[in-house]
Amino acid sequence: MEEAVESRRIRHRRELHGSIVDEALHQLREGGVSAISLRGIGRSLGMSAPAIYTYFPSLTDLITELIVRCTLSLADALRHALPDSPDSSVERQLRDAPQAYRQWALAHRREFNLIFFDQIIGYSAPESGETVSAQSEMLHVLARPFAELHGYEPADLLSRDDVLDEFLGWWGSFHGLIALEVNHHLDWRNSERIFHRQIEAINGALRGVSGD
Amino acid sequence: MEEAVESRRIRHRRELHGSIVDEALHQLREGGVSAISLRGIGRSLGMSAPAIYTYFPSLTDLITELIVRCTLSLADALRHALPDSPDSSVERQLRDAPQAYRQWALAHRREFNLIFFDQIIGYSAPESGETVSAQSEMLHVLARPFAELHGYEPADLLSRDDVLDEFLGWWGSFHGLIALEVNHHLDWRNSERIFHRQIEAINGALRGVSGD
DNA sequence: TAAAAATAATTAACGGTGTAAGGTTTATCT
DNA sequence: AGATAAACCTTACACCGTTAATTATTTTTA
Known part of the structure; x- marks a missing residue:
C-alpha cells in the first residue's frame, strides 16, 4: 500500500x-x-x-520539455480535427489536416517557431530523442488521412518508402506557407486565400501524380 | 574637389x-x-x-543590417541561377529557381533562419522597411520565371493579384520543405529526393490549374 | 596657424542573464 | 530520535546590452 x-x-x-x-x-x-x-x-x-x-539540469532541458509539450499540443489539435470515425471522406480530411495545422500555428506562433527552428544557442538536432518521438507522434496523426488515401494502416506508412516521401513532401508544402505566415512574411496579402488555393493545387497534384 | x-x-x-x-x-x-x-x-x-x-544604435540595428545583407545574398544566388538570357525554357527555370533557393539555404542555414523567423527579443515585423525592400527584391528575382510563364513583365507581376497569389503559394510550397530540411527535421530521410519529387508535383499543378 | 567644434574612442557602472559552490532548513526513512 | 537525502537559500563568477562621463583625436572654422 x-x-x-x-x-x-x-x-x-x-x-x-x-x-x-x-x-x-x-x-x-x-x-x-x-x-x-x-x-x-x-x-x-x-x-x-x-x-x-x-x-x-539546465535551461536547455526545460526548453526541451517545452518543445515536447508544444509538439504534443499540435498533435492533439490535429487529432481533434481528424476524428477516427470514417464518416468524413479522404478528400475532406486532406483539407482539414492542413487547415487544423494552420489554425494551431496561427494561434500558437511562438510555440510553432519553438518546435520547428533551432534558435537555442547550443542545440543540436536530435538531442535526447524526446522531441523526436513527440514529433513522430504528431506526424503519425498528420499522416492518417494520407495513409488512408493509399489504403494503408497509418502505422504501416513508415514501411512504405515511396508513400512516406510523398507524405513528407505534402507536409512540407503547406508547412512552408504557414511558416511564412506565422512570421509575418505574408501580412501584405490575403494569406488565407493563398493557403486555400495552394492546398487545392497540392492535393490535386497528389491525386494526379500518385501512380499506384 | x-x-x-x-x-x-x-x-x-x-x-x-x-x-x-x-x-x-x-x-x-x-x-x-x-x-x-x-x-x-x-x-x-x-x-x-x-x-x-x-x-x-543598438544590437538590433546591427542584426537588421545582417538580415538585409543575407537577403540580398540570397537574391544574388537566385539571379546567378536565373540568367537574363532566355535560352533556358520556362520549365527549366521553374525547376532551377527552387533548386537555387534550396542550395543557398543549405549552404547558409543560420542566415536562412535569420531571414525568415523572428527570434529576436523585441523585433516587430516591418521595422524601418529596409528588410522589407530587400525581401521584395529577392522575391522579384524569384518570381521572374513565374512571370514569364504567364507572359508578364516581372515588374508587372505585383499588379496582377491572382498571379501574385499563385506565385506566393508556389514559393511557400518549396520554402516549407527547405525550412524543415535546414532545421534537421528531415535528416532521417533522403530529403533531396523528396524535394525533387515535390517540385515536380507543384510545377505540374501549376500548369494544370492556371486558368488564364 | 590657433582655436573651436565635432567625432571616436575609452573606462566605469547598472541591471540583466545562466550557472556552480557551499551552507541551511526540512521532510522522509531506519 | 537520529541519520539521510532532498530542496532551498545566498553568494559569486562570467557573461550580456546599454548609458554616462571623460579623454584623445581629427576636422573645421576664424
Whole structure:
C-alpha cells in the first residue's frame, strides 16, 4: 500500500514542476523563446533561480520539455480535427489536416517557431530523442488521412518508402506557407486565400501524380 | 574637389563598419543569431563594446543590417541561377529557381533562419522597411520565371493579384520543405529526393490549374 | 596657424542573464 | 530520535546590452 500514497514531498515536487513549465510557457508566449529566463520564472514563483536546478539540469532541458509539450499540443489539435470515425471522406480530411495545422500555428506562433527552428544557442538536432518521438507522434496523426488515401494502416506508412516521401513532401508544402505566415512574411496579402488555393493545387497534384 | 577625396576618418569609419558586420556574420554562422554579441565583436576587433555604438544604435540595428545583407545574398544566388538570357525554357527555370533557393539555404542555414523567423527579443515585423525592400527584391528575382510563364513583365507581376497569389503559394510550397530540411527535421530521410519529387508535383499543378 | 567644434574612442557602472559552490532548513526513512 | 537525502537559500563568477562621463583625436572654422 506504500505505492498508492504520494508523499507530501513528491506531490509538491510534481506540482512545482508543472508550475515551472507553465510559467516558462507563459514567458514563451509573451516574448518568444529568448524571453524565457530561469530568474524570471523564479521571480514569478517566489523562489530563487538556482532552486529550479533541482527540477531541470539546465535551461536547455526545460526548453526541451517545452518543445515536447508544444509538439504534443499540435498533435492533439490535429487529432481533434481528424476524428477516427470514417464518416468524413479522404478528400475532406486532406483539407482539414492542413487547415487544423494552420489554425494551431496561427494561434500558437511562438510555440510553432519553438518546435520547428533551432534558435537555442547550443542545440543540436536530435538531442535526447524526446522531441523526436513527440514529433513522430504528431506526424503519425498528420499522416492518417494520407495513409488512408493509399489504403494503408497509418502505422504501416513508415514501411512504405515511396508513400512516406510523398507524405513528407505534402507536409512540407503547406508547412512552408504557414511558416511564412506565422512570421509575418505574408501580412501584405490575403494569406488565407493563398493557403486555400495552394492546398487545392497540392492535393490535386497528389491525386494526379500518385501512380499506384 | 572636396567631395572626391575621402577623408582619413570616414574611410576608416567605412572599413570598421564593414569589419563589424563581417565579424557579426562570422558569429552568426558559428552559433546562430543568439551567439552574436557586441562584446564579442569588440573583443575580436580589439575595441571596446560601447565603441560599436558609434556605428550602430543598438544590437538590433546591427542584426537588421545582417538580415538585409543575407537577403540580398540570397537574391544574388537566385539571379546567378536565373540568367537574363532566355535560352533556358520556362520549365527549366521553374525547376532551377527552387533548386537555387534550396542550395543557398543549405549552404547558409543560420542566415536562412535569420531571414525568415523572428527570434529576436523585441523585433516587430516591418521595422524601418529596409528588410522589407530587400525581401521584395529577392522575391522579384524569384518570381521572374513565374512571370514569364504567364507572359508578364516581372515588374508587372505585383499588379496582377491572382498571379501574385499563385506565385506566393508556389514559393511557400518549396520554402516549407527547405525550412524543415535546414532545421534537421528531415535528416532521417533522403530529403533531396523528396524535394525533387515535390517540385515536380507543384510545377505540374501549376500548369494544370492556371486558368488564364 | 590657433582655436573651436565635432567625432571616436575609452573606462566605469547598472541591471540583466545562466550557472556552480557551499551552507541551511526540512521532510522522509531506519 | 537520529541519520539521510532532498530542496532551498545566498553568494559569486562570467557573461550580456546599454548609458554616462571623460579623454584623445581629427576636422573645421576664424
